[in-house]
Amino acid sequence: MSAPLLNLYRRMQRWPAGSWLFSRAVCFKAPYFASIAPRITLLEPGRCEGRIAHRRKVTNHIGTVHAIALCNLAELTAGLMVDASLPKGMRWIPKGMEVQYLAKATGTQHAVATPEQPIVAAEASYALPVNVQVCDDAGTAVFQARIQMWVSPVKR
Template sequence: MTAPLLSLYRRFSRWPAGNWLFSRAVCFKAPYFASISPLITVLEPGRCEGVIRQRRRISNHIGTVHAIAMCNLAELVGGVMVDASLPADMRWIPKGMEVKYQAKALGVLTAVASPEIPIVSAAAGYDLPVLVRVTDSKGVEVFQARIAMWVSPKKA
């Protein structure tokens, strides 16, 4: 069975501006993500891609994309990927995130999230590490995050 979020994405992505509408819907459900004006461009089981573009409101004092804006993007694509990939009987929550700032983040940034182990249904909760890589328009990796997701059965 397809996850409800993935079904919604597939329905919206067929329309003109469908990815934009889907991204706005996600931000409506989780309003803090709207602060970076993200665009989800790819969503499939085990993979989510999202884009932000540098603007003044997410820039820091040295003129690059602020570290916390990239953390926000990483948590967004990681969470959307997990939500769209989980079996219907499971739920998730982020437990922590380790980040690496690798280069100056300028311009359009693309984040790609993928699980480091298979996502499965289980009788007990388990740790799911999710890797998020953020690259600039030249393909240079500027940021990396490893998000610790806690996946557990839904309560009856």
């Protein structure tokens, strides 16, 4: 059985503008992410892809996509990937994030989030590192993050 979030994503993909509607729904639930106007382009167990356009609201004083917008995109895609991948009875929360800025971020930014290890049901809590790579339209890596997720059983 797949996660409710993944079921919603799959159902909405059948609609015209389904990825736009899904992305808006996510931002309604977690309003802070609306500040970057993300678009989730792929969600499946073990992988989430999303993008943000180079707009004024995510631009810094030197004309590139600002660092916190890239961090927001990384946290969003990592969180959605984990949520879509979790076995029933498990929950998650981000615990920390290490980032590296590799190149100037101009144009549309494309993020891919994947886990470093399998996401499994467990009776004890565990750390789950998630890697996020962000590339520009030319495929140049401009940013990478390693986000520590804390996965634990739901308390009954």
